[in-house]
Amino acid sequence: MRPSLRTLAIAAVATIVTGYAMVFFSAPLDVEGFVQKIFYLHVPLAICALVGFIVAAIHAIRHLRTNDPVHDARAYVSIHLSVIFGVGVLLTGAIWAKAMWGKWWVWDEPTLVSFLIVFLLYCTYYPLRYAIEDRERQARYSSVFAITAGAFVPLNFLAVRLAEPLIHPRTFSSSGGLPGEMMFTFLVCLAGMALLWVALVRFELASKGAKADLGRLRRALEGEDRPPAPARATIAPAHVSMLRSDDEAARSPRPPGAV
Amino acid sequence: MEAATQDPTTPPETSPGQPALALEGLSRDFGDRVALGPVSAELAAGQTLAVLGRNGAGKSTLLRILAGLLRPSGGEARVLGCRLPGETWRLRGRVGYLGHRPLLYRDLSPRENLVFTARLHKLELAEAERRIGELLAHVGMERRANSRVAELSAGMVQRVDICRCVLNRPELLLLDEPDSHLDQEARELIEPLISATGTRARVLVSHDRERALAAADLMLELG
Amino acid sequence: MSALGAILGKDLRVELRTLRSLPAMALFATAIFISFRFALDRTSLEGDLAAGVLVTTIxxxxxxxxxxxxxxxxxxxxxxxxxLAPVDRTALFAAKAAALWIYLAALELVAVPLFALFFLDSGAGLLPLVAVLVLVNVGLAATGALISTIATMSTARDLLAPLIMLPLLIPLVIAASGAVEPLLDAGGPGYHHFGRWLAVLGLYDLVFLAVGYAVFDFLLED
Incomplete structure (x- = not known):
């Protein structure tokens, strides 16, 4: 059973509030101090955005298989929300970098650099989508993009990681080393963020659906959408007499120039 | 492949006795815009269907659907026994499509363009080259056969495009204004190439109501 | 296969006849080299700078x-x-990628010696460079043929192709620069992580050839 949008939204808000309450009141302070707590925002956002890009690729494959515009809408909304989450990832990453290393941007954090490149690629989804007028072609090409970009994500992480000669001490990649209580808090925050992502996707899809319905109704009211009268092939007047007298006559080849 | 006939106008030899076209409520829309209303028609082998209607009525859209270049949005369509869009792949190479834009590369000569089409259609090359020579001679283009298409007049381009359209001996001709840019003399030259003879059926889109009706067995009025 | 040959042959014939792409590419590359000469204020390059200039220019x-x-x-x-023809439509993808590969190889035949003449003290690293460029060209050809089709069907062809291509090519730039950098070291060619970077290039090529092959059909439908 799919939960209703309302239930989902309430669950998302409740989990997020619980998660961040735990972050502020109960999770132990790391050696990095208070600013390390941005970790509970930054990493879940990044994971949700990346998983969202992969989810979009899966919807896109389904769309190409079935040609059902619903899957294209899902892929589009998934990418859209992941890009919005991506803005959050880059902002929180910058704040963290400033606090940790005194600079707003550092190049020796391969995960963040990879994320920037992925984010950049997905930003080009919008100009692509809006540069194609025909609705079906727009959907198909967007799906092709979503699949291509989905294949790009792991490849890009690999290349950027290999380009980084020294392994910088990182909080997020040392996942095995998270103390139990921090881990639990982190998982609650991740679950909350994931619920929020899903709820927002569902919300946007519902809103798009309603907007499309409204447009259709309005056009129907204004009478713009009148379907054309059905057309049926009829016997051409020049041949009516011929066909009546002799069916074969109509089929005989006409001499050249008899047009 | 059987031996080449001397007459380049000879239509194909296939006649399975099925209708060339069977359309029931065929339609196409682009998003919310309806490009082609529901259309129904049945056309037997060897017959001509004239498609008439004002600008924007969907004549070219219908032709592109029948050629397998555009998916229908609704209704049933069988072209040469192939269901659209599911069996479009079986239709490839069996229709001759003459659009309102020539399908010719401007930087290649008429002969090179036709050889390219022949290779795409996997025609036997020696036979195809002979047929290309005959077709070009038939439409009076042999002297310009090796000029670039970009250097030809619109009427000449149209004549070459008609050769391109019938090169693979299609069983069904889909013709969008085949007479455009052609004078009376050229019209008479191309007429036998694109007439509905034997089992070859054709769909003829035209603005010129009288002339289209004079050549047609069936008519379809879009609007 | 014959369709691939027909399309590729047609493209090369048209290019040889009209020379629309190749001379423009060569002139463009030359102008970029000269720009780098002044932008970096260097008359000779080696190592990372040399790799960066060469890869970016290509x-x-x-x-x-x-x-x-x-x-x-x-x-x-x-x-x-x-x-309209009874051919596998991925033949078009393959033919276009092959054409692009050939254009790039032709460009590099001119641009790489020119680069060496302008900036390098020795040509010792040029031979192993061929292996890198072969793989780089495959990656550029695969993504190029795919993205070019998408861009061509849009209303913003000239804008979209570079816009999508550049981020998509970053892994290729990383791997190519990584492989080329030690080859163009001042002290003679080195092969630090050479195999690893070639493997990344090969993986990139394979992934995008496979993606192109899988999705190309959908780009031609209407």
């Missing part, structure tokens, strides 16, 4: 060819022509 010159790759098909009806 990439930018490739973008010129990419945006032109399908112009004839969309403006002169080639897409329709191919879809």
């Amino acid at each position: 990439l930018l010159a490739a973008l010129l060819a990419v945006s032109r790759l399908f112009v004839s098909e969309s403006e002169e009806g080639g897409f329709d022509l191919i879809r």
